[in-house]
Amino acid sequence: MKLVVAVFASCLLILATLFTALFFVSGSPSTAELEGDIAAVRQELVAAEAEAAQYGTGSALHLLSMYRVTTLKTSEAMLTQKRYSMLRRIDLVFNVEGRAHTADPAKIAGLEVELTRAQAERDRLVAEAALYAGGLVQVVALMNAATSEMAVSQVRLGLLAERYGLMLPAPTTPEPEDPLGQQVVPEGEAL
Amino acid sequence: MILAKELAAASLLLLSFGTGASAQDAAPFGLQWLASKSEVQALGVSLSPVKETDYGTSFSATGLPKALSDMETAILSFGYNDQLWRIVAFGREFKNDQYGSAAKARYAEIAASLAKSYKVIDRNERPPADDFYAKPENFSYALSQNEAYWYSLYASPVADIELSLDAAALQNTYWRLIYSHRGGEQEFRTAKGAAEAEAL
Numbered sequence: 001m002k003l004v005v006a007v008f009a010s011c012l013l014i015l016a017t018l019f020t021a022l023f024f025v026s027g028s029p030s031t032a033e034l035e036g037d038i039a040a041v042r043q044e045l046v047a048a049e050a051e052a053a054q055y056g057t058g059s060a061l062h063l064l065s066m067y068r069v070t071t072l073k074t075s076e077a078m079l080t081q082k083r084y085s086m087l088r089r090i091d092l093v094f095n096v097e098g099r100a101h102t103a104d105p106a107k108i109a110g111l112e113v114e115l116t117r118a119q120a121e122r123d124r125l126v127a128e129a130a131l132y133a134g135g136l137v138q139v140v141a142l143m144n145a146a147t148s149e150m151a152v153s154q155v156r157l158g159l160l161a162e163r164y165g166l167m168l169p170a171p172t173t174p175e176p177e178d179p180l181g182q183q184v185v186p187e188g189e190a191l
Numbered sequence: 192m193i194l195a196k197e198l199a200a201a202s203l204l205l206l207s208f209g210t211g212a213s214a215q216d217a218a219p220f221g222l223q224w225l226a227s228k229s230e231v232q233a234l235g236v237s238l239s240p241v242k243e244t245d246y247g248t249s250f251s252a253t254g255l256p257k258a259l260s261d262m263e264t265a266i267l268s269f270g271y272n273d274q275l276w277r278i279v280a281f282g283r284e285f286k287n288d289q290y291g292s293a294a295k296a297r298y299a300e301i302a303a304s305l306a307k308s309y310k311v312i313d314r315n316e317r318p319p320a321d322d323f324y325a326k327p328e329n330f331s332y333a334l335s336q337n338e339a340y341w342y343s344l345y346a347s348p349v350a351d352i353e354l355s356l357d358a359a360a361l362q363n364t365y366w367r368l369i370y371s372h373r374g375g376e377q378e379f380r381t382a383k384g385a386a387e388a389e390a391l
Contacts, residue, residue, distance in 0.1 A: 137323055140329060143362065144289060144328050144329070147287055147289065179253065180254075180262050180263070180264075180265060181220070181254070181255045181256070181262065182221075182235055182254055182255065182256055182257070183256070183257060184257075184258055184259070184260045185257045185258070185259075187301055187304035188304050188307065188308070190220055190259050191259075191304055191308065
């Protein structure tokens with residue numbers, strides 16, 4: 001009986017050590033941090049959808065706002081997928097050229113600085129748009145603010161992707177059917 | 192007397208043939224000034240008609256012998272005598288370039304290249320006088336509303352060249368190059384005036 005208890009206690013100790021190593025020693029962000037990021041993205045998504053609803057469908061401001069909504073929904077989907085994988089202990093790792101992607105702290109720091117700058121610029125332009133009462137001047141100011149909001153969403157998506165080791169599909173530009181030139185040359189030769 | 196006149200005419204005829212294309216006939220992008228539409232197509236260029244009649248018969252061109260990496264469109268215009276006299280090239284749009292930084296950088300590169308080959312006539316890079324349009328974030332909008340001008344003028348022995356910046360859709364900027372062969376333009380304007388006088 002004592003032997004059984006001793007073996008059981010040893011197993012518990014080993015499991016506890018393993019548990020601690022997985023959740024606290026690992027360099028990847030915790031579930032709590034992930035939950036916080038998901039909540040922040042969802043909060044911003046609600047605000048973005050409310051803003052998009054203000055503008056007429058098809059207008060430039062509506063298009064810009066919907067682009068921001070799409071970016072935020074992509075962020076939410078990727079973070080939620082990562083959260084489910086952590087809950088089920090599924091190692092969601094993306095491979096690039098045969099190597100698993102690992103978060104780069106220097107890149108994350110750079111993106112955080114870029115996000116802070118983008119948010120400051122966004123706040124400045126939003127405050128400026130609020131100065132105008134209407135007319136084309138306000139439309140232009142609102143366009144500037146909407147563009148800056150989109151930039152903030154895009155930088156945040158890149159930051160979250162890097163932090164949680166998520167992969168974004170690389171954009172592909174389709175080749176034109178009829179190239180403009182038979183050969184591309186420097187300015188000195190073409191002009 | 193009659194023999195002398197015939198000899199003079201024959202001499203003029205021989206002189207007019209010339210010895211082939213000279214450097215002055217060379218147009219940008221590997222083309223030849225005053226070439227006919229079929230001669231341009233013989234260089235491998237594909238021409239598609241465009242609805243532009245202010246400068247004669249105009250075509251959108253692809254397959255130019257030479258092109259810049261960021262050229263998006265080239266429009267060739269032929270006069271009433273089927274001679275190439277005007278070439279316009281547009282650069283690819285810089286998206287969300289409200290401050291105009293991307294367009295200005297590319298403009299400076301092209302301007303430097305043009306200055307090496309052609310005589311600089313004028314540079315007019317005028318920011319708007321109005322407080323709203325003068326704001327840095329409204330540069331592209333100011334361009335689109337003609338509240339700001341950003342262009343340089345050059346000249347070769349036979350052609351005038353204009354490099355300029357413009358904007359589309361409020362925040363997308365692009366560069367534009369316009370080449371005009373002086374002789375070809377004069378020929379076109381004269382023929383156009385005659386055609387209009389005949390129509391009226």
